[in-house]
Amino acid sequence: MSNIIQVGMADMKMARVPDKLITMGLGSCIGICVTDRTKKIACMAHIMLPSSQQAKNNNIRAKFADTAIEMLVEEMQKAGANTGNLIAKIAGGAQMFKFSGQSDILKIGERNAQAVEEYLGKKRIKLVAKDTGGNYGRTITFDVETSDLLVKTIGHGERVI
Amino acid sequence: MDELNKLSTVQLDALREISNIGAGNAATALAKLINSRIDMNVPRVNILQFTEVPDLIGGPDIPVVGLYLKVSGDAPCSILFILQVEMAAALADLVMGRDIGTTNHEEFSEIDISALMEIGNILAGTYLGALAMFTGLSFTPSVPALGMDMAGAIIDVILAQFGEVADYVLVLETELKREKQGVVGNFFLLPDPGSLEIILSALGVDVFE
Numbered sequence: 593m594s595n596i597i598q599v600g601m602a603d604m605k606m607a608r609v610p611d612k613l614i615t616m617g618l619g620s621c622i623g624i625c626v627t628d629r630t631k632k633i634a635c636m637a638h639i640m641l642p643s644s645q646q647a648k649n650n651n652i653r654a655k656f657a658d659t660a661i662e663m664l665v666e667e668m669q670k671a672g673a674n675t676g677n678l679i680a681k682i683a684g685g686a687q688m689f690k691f692s693g694q695s696d697i698l699k700i701g702e703r704n705a706q707a708v709e710e711y712l713g714k715k716r717i718k719l720v721a722k723d724t725g726g727n728y729g730r731t732i733t734f735d736v737e738t739s740d741l742l743v744k745t746i747g748h749g750e751r752v753i
Numbered sequence: 754m755d756e757l758n759k760l761s762t763v764q765l766d767a768l769r770e771i772s773n774i775g776a777g778n779a780a781t782a783l784a785k786l787i788n789s790r791i792d793m794n795v796p797r798v799n800i801l802q803f804t805e806v807p808d809l810i811g812g813p814d815i816p817v818v819g820l821y822l823k824v825s826g827d828a829p830c831s832i833l834f835i836l837q838v839e840m841a842a843a844l845a846d847l848v849m850g851r852d853i854g855t856t857n858h859e860e861f862s863e864i865d866i867s868a869l870m871e872i873g874n875i876l877a878g879t880y881l882g883a884l885a886m887f888t889g890l891s892f893t894p895s896v897p898a899l900g901m902d903m904a905g906a907i908i909d910v911i912l913a914q915f916g917e918v919a920d921y922v923l924v925l926e927t928e929l930k931r932e933k934q935g936v937v938g939n940f941f942l943l944p945d946p947g948s949l950e951i952i953l954s955a956l957g958v959d960v961f962e
Contacts, residue, residue: 640803746901
């Protein structure tokens with residue numbers, strides 16, 4: 593029996609084959625899936641903000657792109673993954689609202705996506721697929737067995753990346 | 754940091770009372786607009802972890818219409834009015850004087866969208882009017898932004914603004930109900946970090962116990 597493990601907002605979970613990881617309702621947030629395909633282990637994080645550096649409160653590491661990616665690597669190592677084998681797939685980072693006179697905070701999706709790609713690069717994790725941007729929400733499911741990331745939307749189709 | 758958990762009963766009661774009056778005014782305005790009776794529940798004052806907020810409206814992946822207004826002034830905050838898509842379509846019909854069911858909730862026209870935005874304007878304006886009278890503070894709402902999508906996706910960009918300073922958020926929530934139709938929508942007021950103290954102090958209950 594395979595379980596579907598839910599990842600909440602500012603949360604991170606690990607899964608082994610045959611389980612799946614799911615996170616629902618990604619708007620400007622980003623779902624980061626990191627997997628070791630030979631060991632069939634994966635971790636998913638649901639981050640909200642690009643960086644913990646300016647934050648006054650950074651207790652929850654899974655909330656920020658930089659600390660969440662550090663955490664993903666640590667967790668994968670603990671679970672027995674080979675850090676040289678890690679690959680990543682990401683989705684989310686949309687801009688949900690548009691105001692005239694846009695403030696930075698509303699472009700948070702774009703900044704999140706940039707930050708995630710930058711920190712994945714720093715940790716030498718290869719980004720193999722992404723589905724970011726747009727102005728719509730996403731629910732994503734990662735299958736540890738196949739490394740397929742299923743992206744569901746409302747009114748913008750369904751795809752596997 | 755997360756001093757929200759230290760709010761006293763008196764402070765929570767004061768917050769509940771202002772949201773009661775604010776939402777009461779908003780409900781009356783909506784009732785007049787669609788010429789139908791609107792009921793509301795006793796407002797809830799919730800101190801929630803971010804993850805829990807989407808559950809207030811039935812889960813992160815249910816489709817909703819969200820009207821979001823950024824409020825500037827003495828105590829900046831965010832206002833969010835969340836409606837189930839079917840109910841948003843019904844509201845658009847009511848405001849436009851059409852039979853309910855005319856609007857397809859999968860395809861809102863520009864007129865429907867501007868009708869819904871106007872509802873957002875009116876609700877926020879009346880709510881803030883009451884809040885301003887009570888506190889003597891000034892509140893200026895932005896033009897509403899409308900989003901139609903998964904509840905989680907609508908909410909996360911708003912929560913992201915709080916994310917840098919807090920792990921918890923204070924949510925003043927009121928459910929508006931229409932006769933026989935159940936819940937119309939949920940009205941949320943989320944004070945920005947720092948604004949809560951200003952509001953509490955204006956209400957004369959500013960001492961953290």
